[in-house]
Amino acid sequence: MTRLALSGGAYETRSVIAAAQKCMNLYAESLPTGNKYTGSSGIEEPAQFAYYPTPGLRRLNTLPQNGVRAIKQATTGGIYAVAGSGVYRIDPSTWAGTLLGSVTTGHRTPVSMQDNGLMMAIVDGSPYGWSIDLTNDTFAQIADPTGMFSGADVVQYLDTYLLFNKPKTPQFYSSDSLSLKFDPLWFANKQSFSDLLVTLAVAKREIWLLGDRTSEVWYNSGKPDFTFEEQPGTFVDHGCCAKYSAAVYDNSVFWLSRDRQGRGFVIQGAGYQTKRISTHAIEQELAGYETLNDAIGFCYGIAGHAFYVLTFPKADRTWVYDIVTGLWHEWAWIDSNGDEHRHRANCCYPVNDTIVVGDWQNGNLYALDRNVYTDDGQPIKRVRAFPHILNDGNRVFYRQFVADIDTGTGGGEVIEQTLLRTTFTASDNTLLQDYVFDADVGLPWTVVSGTAHIVNNQLFGPTGAAEYRATALMAGPDYVLTFKAIPTDYGTVPESVDVYAVARSGYKVTISADGAQYWVQLAVIGGVSTSIAMGTIPSGHYAVTLRLQGETITLSVQRTSDSLWLRGDGVWATSASNAITVNDDTHPAPGQVSIGGTW
Amino acid sequence: MAYDLQLVQINTNLGGLNRANTAWGLPVDTDFHTLLMSYWMCGPWHAGPGTPGSPGIWLSTTDFIDFTGVSSPSIILTNQSRPSTTPIFSGDFPNPLPTAPLGCLLHFLVSVDTHAQIVQVYVNDQPVTVTGTWAGTPPYDFNVNDGSNVWQWNVSGVVSTGIHPALGDAWITNPPAFVDLSVVTNRRKFISSTYTPVDLGDTGTAPFGYQPALYMSVRPGGVPADILLNRGVGGGTWNVNGGTPPSFQTDGVCLAIPPPPPRPPAGLALDDVMVRTIPTPPCQIFLSWSDDRGHSYGSPVGQPMGSLGEYRTFCQWARLGYARDRIFKLEWSCPRPTALQGGWVELTAAKT
Numbered sequence: 037m038t039r040l041a042l043s044g045g046a047y048e049t050r051s052v053i054a055a056a057q058k059c060m061n062l063y064a065e066s067l068p069t070g071n072k073y074t075g076s077s078g079i080e081e082p083a084q085f086a087y088y089p090t091p092g093l094r095r096l097n098t099l100p101q102n103g104v105r106a107i108k109q110a111t112t113g114g115i116y117a118v119a120g121s122g123v124y125r126i127d128p129s130t131w132a133g134t135l136l137g138s139v140t141t142g143h144r145t146p147v148s149m150q151d152n153g154l155m156m157a158i159v160d161g162s163p164y165g166w167s168i169d170l171t172n173d174t175f176a177q178i179a180d181p182t183g184m185f186s187g188a189d190v191v192q193y194l195d196t197y198l199l200f201n202k203p204k205t206p207q208f209y210s211s212d213s214l215s216l217k218f219d220p221l222w223f224a225n226k227q228s229f230s231d232l233l234v235t236l237a238v239a240k241r242e243i244w245l246l247g248d249r250t251s252e253v254w255y256n257s258g259k260p261d262f263t264f265e266e267q268p269g270t271f272v273d274h275g276c277c278a279k280y281s282a283a284v285y286d287n288s289v290f291w292l293s294r295d296r297q298g299r300g301f302v303i304q305g306a307g308y309q310t311k312r313i314s315t316h317a318i319e320q321e322l323a324g325y326e327t328l329n330d331a332i333g334f335c336y337g338i339a340g341h342a343f344y345v346l347t348f349p350k351a352d353r354t355w356v357y358d359i360v361t362g363l364w365h366e367w368a369w370i371d372s373n374g375d376e377h378r379h380r381a382n383c384c385y386p387v388n389d390t391i392v393v394g395d396w397q398n399g400n401l402y403a404l405d406r407n408v409y410t411d412d413g414q415p416i417k418r419v420r421a422f423p424h425i426l427n428d429g430n431r432v433f434y435r436q437f438v439a440d441i442d443t444g445t446g447g448g449e450v451i452e453q454t455l456l457r458t459t460f461t462a463s464d465n466t467l468l469q470d471y472v473f474d475a476d477v478g479l480p481w482t483v484v485s486g487t488a489h490i491v492n493n494q495l496f497g498p499t500g501a502a503e504y505r506a507t508a509l510m511a512g513p514d515y516v517l518t519f520k521a522i523p524t525d526y527g528t529v530p531e532s533v534d535v536y537a538v539a540r541s542g543y544k545v546t547i548s549a550d551g552a553q554y555w556v557q558l559a560v561i562g563g564v565s566t567s568i569a570m571g572t573i574p575s576g577h578y579a580v581t582l583r584l585q586g587e588t589i590t591l592s593v594q595r596t597s598d599s600l601w602l603r604g605d606g607v608w609a610t611s612a613s614n615a616i617t618v619n620d621d622t623h624p625a626p627g628q629v630s631i632g633g634t635w
Numbered sequence: 636m637a638y639d640l641q642l643v644q645i646n647t648n649l650g651g652l653n654r655a656n657t658a659w660g661l662p663v664d665t666d667f668h669t670l671l672m673s674y675w676m677c678g679p680w681h682a683g684p685g686t687p688g689s690p691g692i693w694l695s696t697t698d699f700i701d702f703t704g705v706s707s708p709s710i711i712l713t714n715q716s717r718p719s720t721t722p723i724f725s726g727d728f729p730n731p732l733p734t735a736p737l738g739c740l741l742h743f744l745v746s747v748d749t750h751a752q753i754v755q756v757y758v759n760d761q762p763v764t765v766t767g768t769w770a771g772t773p774p775y776d777f778n779v780n781d782g783s784n785v786w787q788w789n790v791s792g793v794v795s796t797g798i799h800p801a802l803g804d805a806w807i808t809n810p811p812a813f814v815d816l817s818v819v820t821n822r823r824k825f826i827s828s829t830y831t832p833v834d835l836g837d838t839g840t841a842p843f844g845y846q847p848a849l850y851m852s853v854r855p856g857g858v859p860a861d862i863l864l865n866r867g868v869g870g871g872t873w874n875v876n877g878g879t880p881p882s883f884q885t886d887g888v889c890l891a892i893p894p895p896p897p898r899p900p901a902g903l904a905l906d907d908v909m910v911r912t913i914p915t916p917p918c919q920i921f922l923s924w925s926d927d928r929g930h931s932y933g934s935p936v937g938q939p940m941g942s943l944g945e946y947r948t949f950c951q952w953a954r955l956g957y958a959r960d961r962i963f964k965l966e967w968s969c970p971r972p973t974a975l976q977g978g979w980v981e982l983t984a985a986k987t
Binding site: 040041055056062085087092370407417419421423424431432437441444448451452492506508512514515516519522523529533577 | 901
């Protein structure tokens with residue numbers, strides 16, 4: 037058979053008859069060839085490239101407000117994020133957010149954060165700025181009696197100074213050294229050309245002032261008053277068309293360009309030189325977008341690859357440039373209809389050993405994880421289209437096609453199986469420890485504490501508390517536990533009663549009543565717990581489902597009186613949804629299943 | 636035929652089981668297949684006619700069912716409007732009948748198939764064997780609508796004004812078919828006056844021995860109007876002997892209907908605890924191809940990627956047709972580590 041080699045990245049040309057190479061959610065890695073790596077031709081691998089899956093998303097936690105706009109770990113170790121208008125301190129173990137304060141409300145564009153070792157400065161493109169005292173997390177609006185501080189789109193750090201662009205002017209300005217105070221004379225204009233300053237980036241201790249049409253490089257010359265000066269001879273004839281597209285990796289600055297001739301190149305600037313890294317295929321793709329100005333860029337590195345990620349919110353697409361291989365791929369998130377959208381990541385920062393990204397739409401924080409093959413449970417579609425096959429214009433009969441792909445690496449390990457089923461089909465007052473029923477699975481139940489009996493084919497009472505443990509063994513840690521919680525009197529909400537089930541010996545779901553309404557609670561035994569009020573129910577029951585898959589524990593509740601589902605905000609909705617989701621690794625083992633209640 | 640209880644009610648008031656048939660327009664004059672009756676009576680049985688003062692009541696329904704005494708209550712079914720005519724069936728209940736606690740009610744469910752000549756009787760949902768004799772040859776002309784006679788149930792030998800609709804209903808089937816009461820669901824297809832399903836069994840929401848709910852037939856696919864037409868008045872009041880209608884006449888003890896069972900205290904019950912595995916989906920990879928130079932692709936064709944450890948799995952697609960310019964495309968979404976290195980293709984070039 038003839039090998040169909042793959043070598044490039046995503047390359048779909050203006051006319052697909054030239055090239056239609058789709059490369060989605062796969063990145064290429066070159067393999068040893070004789071000439072390049074070994075100097076000999078004797079041990080070359082048969083394929084030139086292998087295409088590996090892009091990392092998946094493992095949810096860490098959810099911030100209360102939607103749209104994560106920035107995530108940053110301060111140089112002192114503290115983790116901070118902005119979601120919606122809320123500025124949060126992030127717990128490094130639970131990834132839960134504590135609200136510190138608010139930036140301008142109503143914006144969804146990226147927020148820039150940078151610290152100087154003492155203070156974290158936050159700017160959001162408005163005329164205002166905020167600071168966090170890194171010693172005690174005190175949040176405050178930046179107050180500058182000199183009037184120099186006038187807000188910024190971006191804040192960067194260089195040589196103890198915090199640098200800000202002054203929006204819609206050619207100016208940038210700096211704070212005092214190791215301070216968030218300002219000197220009214222510490223500013224300068226981008227000066228080599230008359231265009232406005234769009235954004236700035238610091239790489240290799242130099243400031244790249246990216247203008248509307250052109251760019252220039254400044255450095256710390258140490259001169260009195262304003263310490264920065266333009267580096268002579270470094271004028272760059274490429275400006276920037278999207279202020280949030282600039283990102284830095286190593287000594288390179290990446291951005292989406294606009295210059296005096298056109299726009300839409302992706303540029304890599306390094307060592308006073310610029311290089312066009314976009315291909316014709318990428319450029320023709322970008323040319324079809326309604327706008328490029330909203331592009332958001334960031335870089336991340338994983339497994340020897342460094343990627344420049346460029347997301348176009350309005351076009352709903354994300355493209356990624358592999359800085360190491362120079363190849364592009366598309367990074368897409370698939371909705372439940374199978375439609376492709378921009379990737380969920382809106383911002384990115386490495387926190388300790390985890391690359392954390394924030395969701396553009398909701399408050400989720402995720403880890404980018406090479407060993408996760410879903411986007412927080414949502415399948416990731418990998419697509420690779422091959423080059424055209426032509427035989428001098430003659431027709432070709434295709435006898436067979438074989439994919440050169442790694443197989444047998446997973447899937448089908450666990451079959452669908454009922455490990456436990458208890459219907460409580462027994463005459464009244466049968467004690468649960470005496471309960472047997474041939475059609476059930478996984479009996480008997482053993483007493484942990486107290487006793488409970490069966491009434492009306494349900495576990496109910498008598499007065500007091502009881503807990504039972506299932507003797508059925510769980511085959512693995514991933515399983516789904518379901519049960520029904522049934523009020524025995526719909527006219528009266530009881531008080532101080534509950535029923536519950538425990539999975540993995542550590543995740544407890546409780547339905548309780550307080551005399552006024554019913555509640556659901558998911559508790560990590562030895563950890564956090566979350567409760568939601570459920571109101572009352574006129575008939576039927578609450579159908580509770582606890583799904584344990586890896587570190588993701590999800591709880592959903594449906595009430596059968598009207599088939600609505602409980603949402604996390606306590607509202608009952610028609611579409612199926614999870615009420616509570618917890619990411620937790622406290623109880624990774626299969627453990628045991630228990631049930632109990634207070635009657 | 637497989638029969639799903641499909642009934643047309645003759646009349647909500649058994650005491651007026653007569654001319655109302657005209658309004659229903661039933662072809663009962665020519666033939667009827669099954670007569671179904673559901674009614675409640677007090678127990679235990681009276682010792683017999685003319686023995687006042689004994690607890691309970693004594694019933695005689697001379698037109699349809701005749702309980703002629705505790706020793707040998709019988710069913711008599713006539714094919715004419717007068718009880719004096721020859722019955723088409725005359726039969727006896729076993730002795731003794733099931734008993735109900737003093738002052739409680741027994742539920743009778745009777746199905747009579749005149750074609751197959753079957754009589755089924757269930758008392759308190761328990762089958763009761765009726766032995767008897769059929770006369771003549773079916774089909775029987777069951778003339779209800781003669782306009783001159785009143786079909787009645789006799790209570791204690793006294794022609795009453797009938798059993799209150801709260802206490803009984805009767806139906807014939809339409810289309811003609813047999814309502815087989817040995818099928819449990821056929822004994823259960825009743826609803827109460829509040830339209831809620833009623834289980835006639837002794838574990839249902841209206842247990843035997845307790846004040847009966849109002850029962851009525853439900854035709855499959857019936858519309859609310861049917862329910863309203865067939866609905867009785869519900870409840871039911873019992874009077875001592877000689878009281879004003881509805882005069883379900885008793886010697887008085889039947890009034891001692893026990894109070895409803897105590898409701899369980901308000902609380903939460905746990906039910907249907909289940910644990911299921913989360914199956915790992917078997918993985919597939921899909922191949923599609925474009926023969927129009929990349930403008931469109933055909934339907935993807937899947938191949939298994941093997942379960943864990945099946946490293947020798949070969950993802951192969953055969954007999955792929957011919958094309959002048961082809962682009963292959965691979966797609967997969969399995970949550971597993973994969974690596975794609977390209978592919979192989981076996982092809983034969985044509986001369987044109």
